[in-house]
Amino acid sequence: xxxxxxxxxxxxxxxxxxxxxxxxxxxxxxxxxxxxxxxxxxxxxxxxxxxxxxxxxxxxxxxxxxxxxxxxxxxxxxxxxxxxxxxxxxxxxxxxxxxxxxxxxxxxxxxxxxxxxxxxxxxxxxxxxxxxxxxxxxxxxxxxxxxxxxxxxxxxxxxxxxxxxxxxxxxxxxxxxxxxxxxxxxxxxxxxxxxxxxxxxxxxxxxxxxxxxxxxxxxxxxxxxxxxxxxxxxxxxxxxxxxxxxxxxxxxxxxxxxxxxxxxxxxxxxxxxxxxxxxxxxxxxxxxxxxxxxxxxxxxxxxxxxxxxxxxxxxxxxxxxxxxxxxxxxxxxxxxxxxxxxxxxxxxxxxxxxxxxxxxxxxxxxxxxxxxxxxxxxxxxxxxxxxxxxxxxxxxxxxxxxxxxxxxxxxxxxxxxxxxxxxxxxxxxxxxxxxxxxxxxxxxxxxxxxxxxxxxxxxxxxxxxxxxxxxxxxxxxxxxxxxxxxxxxxxxxxxxxxxxxxxxxxxxxxxxxxxxxxxxxxxxxxxxxxxxxxxxxxxxxxxxxxxxxxxxxxxxxxxxxxxxxxxxxxxxxxxxxxxxxxxxxxxxxxxxxxxxxxxxxxxxxxxxxxxxxxxxxxxxxxxxxxxxxxxxxxxxxxxxxxxxxxxxxxxxxxxxxxxxxxxxxxxxxxxx
Numbered sequence: 001x002x003x004x005x006x007x008x009x010x011x012x013x014x015x016x017x018x019x020x021x022x023x024x025x026x027x028x029x030x031x032x033x034x035x036x037x038x039x040x041x042x043x044x045x046x047x048x049x050x051x052x053x054x055x056x057x058x059x060x061x062x063x064x065x066x067x068x069x070x071x072x073x074x075x076x077x078x079x080x081x082x083x084x085x086x087x088x089x090x091x092x093x094x095x096x097x098x099x100x101x102x103x104x105x106x107x108x109x110x111x112x113x114x115x116x117x118x119x120x121x122x123x124x125x126x127x128x129x130x131x132x133x134x135x136x137x138x139x140x141x142x143x144x145x146x147x148x149x150x151x152x153x154x155x156x157x158x159x160x161x162x163x164x165x166x167x168x169x170x171x172x173x174x175x176x177x178x179x180x181x182x183x184x185x186x187x188x189x190x191x192x193x194x195x196x197x198x199x200x201x202x203x204x205x206x207x208x209x210x211x212x213x214x215x216x217x218x219x220x221x222x223x224x225x226x227x228x229x230x231x232x233x234x235x236x237x238x239x240x241x242x243x244x245x246x247x248x249x250x251x252x253x254x255x256x257x258x259x260x261x262x263x264x265x266x267x268x269x270x271x272x273x274x275x276x277x278x279x280x281x282x283x284x285x286x287x288x289x290x291x292x293x294x295x296x297x298x299x300x301x302x303x304x305x306x307x308x309x310x311x312x313x314x315x316x317x318x319x320x321x322x323x324x325x326x327x328x329x330x331x332x333x334x335x336x337x338x339x340x341x342x343x344x345x346x347x348x349x350x351x352x353x354x355x356x357x358x359x360x361x362x363x364x365x366x367x368x369x370x371x372x373x374x375x376x377x378x379x380x381x382x383x384x385x386x387x388x389x390x391x392x393x394x395x396x397x398x399x400x401x402x403x404x405x406x407x408x409x410x411x412x413x414x415x416x417x418x419x420x421x422x423x424x425x426x427x428x429x430x431x432x433x434x435x436x437x438x439x440x441x442x443x444x445x446x447x448x449x450x451x452x453x454x455x456x457x458x459x460x461x462x463x464x465x466x467x468x469x470x471x472x473x474x475x476x477x478x479x480x481x482x483x484x485x486x487x488x489x490x491x492x493x494x495x496x497x498x499x500x501x502x503x504x505x506x507x508x509x510x511x512x513x514x515x516x517x518x519x520x521x522x523x524x525x526x527x528x529x530x531x532x533x534x535x536x537x538x539x540x541x542x543x544x545x546x547x548x549x550x551x552x553x554x555x556x557x558x559x560x561x562x563x564x565x566x567x568x569x570x571x572x573x574x575x576x577x578x579x580x581x582x583x584x585x586x587x588x589x590x591x592x593x594x595x596x597x598x599x600x601x602x603x604x605x606x607x608x609x610x611x612x613x614x615x616x617x618x619x620x621x622x623x624x625x626x627x628x629x630x631x632x633x634x635x636x637x638x639x640x641x642x643x644x645x646x647x648x649x650x651x652x653x654x655x656x657x658x659x660x661x662x663x664x665x666x667x668x669x670x671x672x
Contacts, residue, residue: 006229010236011053017243018046024255039246041117042094045086046239052080053236056144076145077137078128084146084235085124091202091242092166093119098195099173101305102180163210167203174199188304191248198245205241208234313418313431314408315377316479318369319352320440320492321406323381323477326350327390328403339463343388344455353378368409378482384452388459389475395466400474400494405433429488437498438474441491447624448489451476454572461568469561469619470568471496471580496619497582504588506531506614509545509581510621511538513657513664514650516638519543528611529585538664541581547668548581548616549608555670558604562620562665566658569623575657576631576650577623579665587613627653 021043056076093116131137131147138148147159177196181189212231247253353376369376393402408415411434418431429442443451451458451473462468475492497505506529512518519539526532526544536544548555562579569577583606606614625631635651652660 006233006236007053008057010233010240011050011057014046014050014236014239014243015054017240017247018043018050020256020259021243021246021252022047023259024252027259028255039094039249039252041086041120042090042242043246045083045090046243049080049083049087050239052076052083073139073145074137077139077147078132080144080146081131081137082124082128085127086120087239087242088162088166089120089123090116091238092169095170095173095199095202099176102192102308103176160210163206167206167210170199170203170206174203184308188307191304194245194248198241201241202238205234205238209238309418310415312377312481313415313429314369315352315379315481316429316440316488316490317406317408317411317415317431318376319379319381319479320475320477320490321403321408322352323350323383324402324406324475327386327393339388339391339460341456344385344452344459346385346387348383348386349381351378351380352376380480380482382478382480382487384448384476384478385455385459386475388455389473391459391463392472392474395463396472396474396494399498400437402438402474402492405435405438407434410434429490432495435498436495436500436502439491439493439495441493443489443491443624445489446626446628448476448478450574450624450626451491454574457568457572465564467561468565469558470565470623471619471621496580496621497584497617499589500582500584500617501589504584504586505582506585507536507583509536509538509541509579509583511541511579511581511664512576512650513538513579513661514648515539516649518650528608529614541668545583548670549606549611550604550616550670551607552670554604558618558669559662559665559671563662565620566662569620570654570658573627573654574623574625575627575652575654576625577661578621579618579661580621581616581618584615584617585613586615627651627657 022040025040025043097116128137136148137146139145174196177192177199181192181196184192208230212227212234247256393400404410414432414434418429429440431440432438433440458473462470462472472494473491474494477490477492479488479490481488515538518537520534520536521532521540521544548558550558569575586603602617604616604618606612606616608614631651635649638649638651648660
């Protein structure tokens with residue numbers, strides 16, 4: 001009796017709560033956009049399985065429960081097993097998505113909604129097919145048409161392993177969220193506490209479900225009915241808890257309210273910010289990361305994630321400025337430090353917190369940061385070969401004022417954009433300083449190892465070749481946030497387009513010297529002074545620019561410089577680098593462009609007839625790649641796909657890559 005009461009009323013509550021969400025998804029296509037639409041599958045699954053519970057109770061009440069071997073029982077078993085499996089995998093996916101969103105704030109969330117749907121549907125279909133072929137679908141000892149009960153120990157292990165995996169992952173996420181609470185503001189803490197309670201509830205419920213798998217061993221004992229009741233209760237509560245958790249999403253709440261509103265509510269008004277703003281009208285300001293979001297509904301966790309990323313971006317910029325300020329004092333002690341072998345293995349570490357910083361800087365300056373809602377996350381900084389990079393920084397002192405470029409107040413807009421962006425290629429952290437002189441980007445542990453190995457040759461070369469076209473690395477730093485386990489490895493690099501306003505850049509090219517898969521645009525092309533937003537590639541340049549329209553004197557200088565730079569990269573056994581080239585309009589740059597000529601190959605005038613107001617910038621970028629197994633495998637795949645062992649794919653051994661790169665430079669550069 002108690003089991004039937006639980007199944008009926010639990011099913012009814014689940015049908016109502018999940019059903020309202022399904023209706024909202026059907027009525028408002030706005031909330032079916034990324035990433036909210038992943039919740040639709042979970043809501044539909046809960047509705048179906050709740051209806052199954054209610055039908056089972058009605059059939060049992062009227063004495064018409066389908067029996068083992070009938071078509072009706074088989075259909076009930078397939079539907080309940082499939083939807084139950086979907087609920088399991090969707091909950092697993094959803095917890096994973098939320099967990100990764102707060103764990104990987106400095107990069108793109110690696111879990112995409114389409115991947116989560118695949119992760120839920122494919123295993124669920126395979127699971128049902130497996131059970132059907134093993135004749136495991138039918139009436140079980142609990143009296144429900146679902147997965148049949150078995151005392152086979154192998155079946156018991158197969159049944160419990162997925163639940164144990166879920167419980168283990170959820171527990172790990174729970175401990176991580178508890179740590180993350182330390183670095184959260186009050187709005188984020190509210191959500192993270194709620195999310196932690198949700199995960200804790202799922203852990204308890206799935207533990208009860210796992211225990212219920214032992215029911216076949218307890219039939220006829222005093223514990224049998226208790227275990228059976230607890231198993232049904234846990235299944236019902238899992239669906240209810242999951243559906244009510246989704247009502248924490250303001251966009252979903254707004255859409256459900258709109259279903260019952262007499263006043264027509266526009267789709268655009270359904271967003272995740274408005275409900276929060278109404279809730280905090282008492283005078284508490286919302287985090288800038290929420291108030292600045294566009295009215296495009298998404299999971300609340302995305303807004304929370306932007307808040308984390310914004311504060312962590314500020315902390316990175318502030319810590320770098322703090323480091324360079326300290327370093328400038330060291331560099332003034334010696335006008336031009338000489339390279340010593342011991343420099344390249346040195347490391348310098350320091351720790352920053354609001355308490356420490358507020359004691360070291362002017363309080364009026366610190367108050368400016370606090371007034372804008374910034375907060376410094378406790379962070380540990382490790383700087384690699386600091387005195388070796390001092391050699392470059394002293395040499396480039398006239399070109400860069402690092403402290404001014406990294407002033408957090410001057411970079412306020414850039415910090416906001418970094419908080420809302422997805423990062424650069426591969427999702428890494430990618431930051432342009434407001435004056436567009438510096439680029440700060442994250443690198444992998446492998447790239448960090450490459451840099452440390454090549455530093456002696458690299459810095460010695462740049463010291464002797466001040467006009468090198470390599471995009472110069474000015475510092476290598478590792479950032480460790482107190483609330484996170486994974487360190488963030490960063491490069492501080494010069495921007496090849498330093499001094500060029502973004503609006504003046506017409507086109508950007510990334511060229512490797514290859515013609516395979518190196519085209520972005522198709523069609524008739526564009527006018528020489530037309531702006532193109534996409535980063536273009538080798539074939540685009542050859543098709544639409546034809547060549548570098550520069551004087552033969554500039555053409556020879558380019559080839560000489562790039563030959564020397566390429567020889568260094570060849571010596572360091574590096575490949576996959578690119579020639580970055582930008583075409584910009586000098587009329588859109590205020591003042592005399594001559595003031596930006598920081599080297600003989602900066603702001604190269606264009607000689608194309610009728611377009612003398614254009615100019616070029618160029619340099620070598622992305623030169624930290626070894627010819628490792630991954631690149632060899634990439635080459636093999638492209639060769640197989642082309643059915644041609646001689647095809648000139650991008651990935652090549654360092655010597656061949658360098659030869660092809662210079663052949664391409666000679667092809668596009670004019671000669672005397």
